[in-house]
Amino acid sequence: MSLRIPSGMSRRHFLSHVSAGGAAALGATSFLSHLEAHAADVQKAQKACILIWLGGGAPTIDMWDLKPGSKNGGEFKPIATAGDRDLQICEHLPELAKVMDNMSVVRSMSTREADHNRGTYFMHTAYVPNPTVVHPTFGSVVSYELAPKRKELEIPAFISIGGGGMDPGFLGMAHAPFVVDAQGRIQNADMGSDLARLNQRLQMLEAVEDSFIRSNRGDIGKAHKEVYQKARELMTSEQMAAFRVEQERPEVRQAYGSTGFGNMLIMARRLVQTGVPFVEVRNPNGWDLHNDVFDSLRTTHLPQLDKGIAGLVNDLKAHGLFENTVVVCMGEFGRTPRINQNVGRDHWAQSWSVLIGGGGLAGGRAIGKTDADGIRIESDSYLPNDLWATVAHALRIPLDTVHQSKNGRPMRIANGGTPIKDLIS
Amino acid sequence: MTPRDREHFLTLLDALCDERLDEAGHAQLEERVATDGEARTLYIDYLLLHGCLHWDAVEGGAVALPGTLAALQDDSALSRPALPAPVASGRAPGRRRWAFAGVACALLAACALWLRNGEGPQQLAGPPEGRPEGANELEAPPGGDADDDSALPRVRLRDPAATGIASTTGDDPAPGPAVPRGDLVAFIDDRLAAAWTEAGVQPSPEAADSEWLRRVHLDLAGRIPDAATVEAFLQDKNPRKRAAVVERLLNEPTFATHFATVWSNLLVGRAPERDIDRDALVQFLRDQFHRNRPWSETVGELVAAEGADHENGAANFLLAHLNNEAVPATAVTFRILLCQQVQCSQCHVHPVVKDWGQEKFWQLNAFFQQTDVVEREGRDADGGSRMVRELVSRPVGDPSYYETLGGVMRVAWPKFEGQAIEEGPEVNRRRELARLMSSGDRPQLAAAFVNRLWAQLFGRGFTAPVDDMGPHNPPTHPEILDALTEEFVQSDYDIRALVRQLCSTRLYHLSSRIIPDNEADAPDRGERPLFARMYVKPLTAEQLFDSLLATTTADRSGVGSWSEVVERRKHWLSQFYSVLDNEENGETSTFDGSLPQALVMMNGELVQEAVSGRPGTYLNAVLSASVSETEKLRRLCLSTLSREPTPLELAAFRQAVRQATRMRGAAVQSATSESLADAYWAYLNSTEFLVNR
Structure with missing residues (x-):
């Protein structure tokens, strides 16, 4: 493996060669535009997943599974949606209600882990934390499985907008999330010298790296090399334009609610359009609502979420991307049905809901059921394993895929979960 | 010379250096050198460089280094088979190259004298600085393998x-x-x-x-x-x-500074957004470590601190965590100071340790229920107004209230490891906590x-x-x-x-x-x-930044004062860390060896400045020293990786200089400077620089 030779000639390089060639290049240019047109078709058929993360743990009992009439019901009323009759959602999500024929709610998540770190880990990996192995976050799994099949993709296959911290685990740093801020600013991507010089430097670096790898101090050197290859590719790629949300027309931004969160979702759509198979968008609001849960939801959290996700669903559909793009919205757990003395809700993992749709999954459905007080599940219950198995199914990643941890243990994709039947039939 | 001529001429020179120039080529070369002044200069520069590089490449790895230096080159053992054998063994390639380098140098010396009227480059006067002439014949490397203990002075470990x-x-x-x-x-x-x-x-x-x-x-x-x-x-x-x-x-003061960095990161994190006087906390810790105060005392001052953020640095630990009914303060005290994870037992019995019930968490929490965070108008260093935050203990504290999973409300009073404290107006709960944490002959704190x-x-x-x-x-x-x-x-x-x-x-x-x-x-x-064995440890963000400053002397080249360096470090760190919005006041980082970190090292301001070679930088000092090119490379390597360049690196460097001369049409002098800057960049971007091995 060589650092300095790019894995594939990028389009820009190809073009610059072509234009340097002058007249002889005419034929090649038209061939290229044909290729490009074809590539656009191919990209529409490319599967992707957008995970909208509600960090802190959202009170799903106030959003997707309301309990009117119960002492746990809270201040909000349910409203009808464009989905099935029983798919009612919170009155403060009116825009989303209009597109709920495309999205479903799984109301019977039961996930055990009610600590932030453990819950975040479990919901991202489908494995409970274990000190002897670091499991990959699911975006890294998707990157590992799909990136090698997307030769034309020059930017990372797993991008996290406004977030970070999730680990690629035993799949290696090359599949770590590429974390960008909410504005999509990529710091330090400008190399400040020409490509020839960069190649010279990388050539020298290769000698230093080889010296270290030969000194036999573990595989940290190998990961480093892969990351540098990716960095080089990224720095010279025109696909970086996908991060430039300001290139969108103002109407588009309005359709997403003209909020920071809305812009993050636009970026996610642009990235999916470019061929990125997994994008995580971290909702900028804190959902750890131990206090004043209803005020926060009514004034900030829900209006932004409502316009943002509704805008995303409509926009993906307008671009013909929705049928190939799974949209998942969740946090690390739900919140207690009981309302505490500070008019807040605490951590609760036993019975809560996730919003999911797109990518060919069934829309408009309410799947699973909790009791009248939202405490017990009265149907089949689901784990993150099942949720990610559903996503893997939609992305056409075979469910019998097995990865190997560093100590040689076989790790089944989505921890051996089963796709949720009502979503795939 | 046209670019094409130049290219052709350099091809001839390359062939000459590789000893594959045929008769016709020799004739061409001779003719150009004799007739064209520019070609003559190029010829001299090029051969001089390659003479030196060959000299050092043959000698550098194996022979010319004095024994101790060869010994430190602990990676050379693995690459050794690729090297020509030491002169003593008389293997042909090594000797021929050596001889070639010598001849080239002699030839050049003559040329230079002729052309420059006695102003020949100093390098020709003898072997590179610091390498006694003839040392190579006298001293074969001792034993070869640098990890061989016999080559090292034995260290008495238990002295x-x-x-x-x-x-x-x-x-x-x-x-x-x-x-x-x-x-x-x-x-x-x-x-x-x-x-x-x-x-x-x-x-x-x-x-x-x-x-x-x-x-x-x-x-x-x-x-x-x-x-x-x-x-x-x-x-x-x-x-x-x-x-x-x-x-x-x-x-040295750096010990206290380093430990203060480690512990302030643990105590309040790195994310800059928090509403505390982080500098004052660092200052407090630095002072404690510098005076080597007992750890129990330092913890006591942190836990029992009173007063304003800027007046008592220790107060900032709790000022950062007393939000949300002191749940973060409780969790952090357990996790950071006692290495116990009890945050999940705030809601239920610990999943594994059944003795750790909810009361363990809330009884510790109750120690903090006698303290208020008071905000008042104050002045900042520049005389402007700012909000000062202060820890104030009340005479009488409250209990903690918590709810069991069954929905029953419970009350908890201060208790640590089963030991209760007296209640009364004279009792300061946090001082009692500090006392209890360090009592016994093997407290968990220790x-x-x-x-x-x-x-x-x-x-x-x-x-x-x-x-x-x-x-x-x-x-x-x-x-x-x-x-x-x-x-x-x-x-x-x-x-x-x-x-x-x-x-x-x-x-x-x-x-x-x-x-x-x-x-x-x-x-x-x-x-x-x-x-x-010693496990390889990745550098922390602070170790990396401070090491970058140490090797590049960027702290001395740019704007000078120490406080500016501190500000710069803060700014540099802030790109990696941000807070997580949850009740444990957690934070997240991209300083993990992934792309953002690689980009910072490849293109970030600090590294760009370091490899710019501007006056005041370490690179500038190395470039302007009158020593051989290989010695310059060696200094760059010593200053970044604390070791000698490997033969592999020397070979790559030589190759790079050639390429720069050939492909980019650069003058030889600027080609070597460029290649040295590139090598420096490569050392700074290497895995080895990023770890403590």
């Missing part, structure tokens, strides 16, 4: 004078459960060795001086040594030089510090994760942890003594190189660590 432990038992190993007073280091060595034997692994060989010196600087000063320090240490023949370095570093320090120095704690100690997670070497804890308490929490002891263990002097006999020691793969 009572150096470790500060009064030895009563001499060198006799005294295994057994009871630790003989005063020979703790021997006890640790012995227990580790017993575990190796039991697991059927062998320890890695002793670390070469260069490896060890970089390590100890990163561990105790938080940054790498500069080139001069490395050179001096390698030349030093004193058999106790390692102990002397530990002693020197323990007493064990937690020992575990953290062990992990900090050896790459892995006795438990994984390091902050999850308890009956559910037994330590890997309980007897060592116990002995160190006991000693730490008996020494009245003497941090420097503890560091000194750990740095005197055999383990601290082992190489990080994996050998076939300890491949099984693989904590990376989830195995329990056996500590059969």
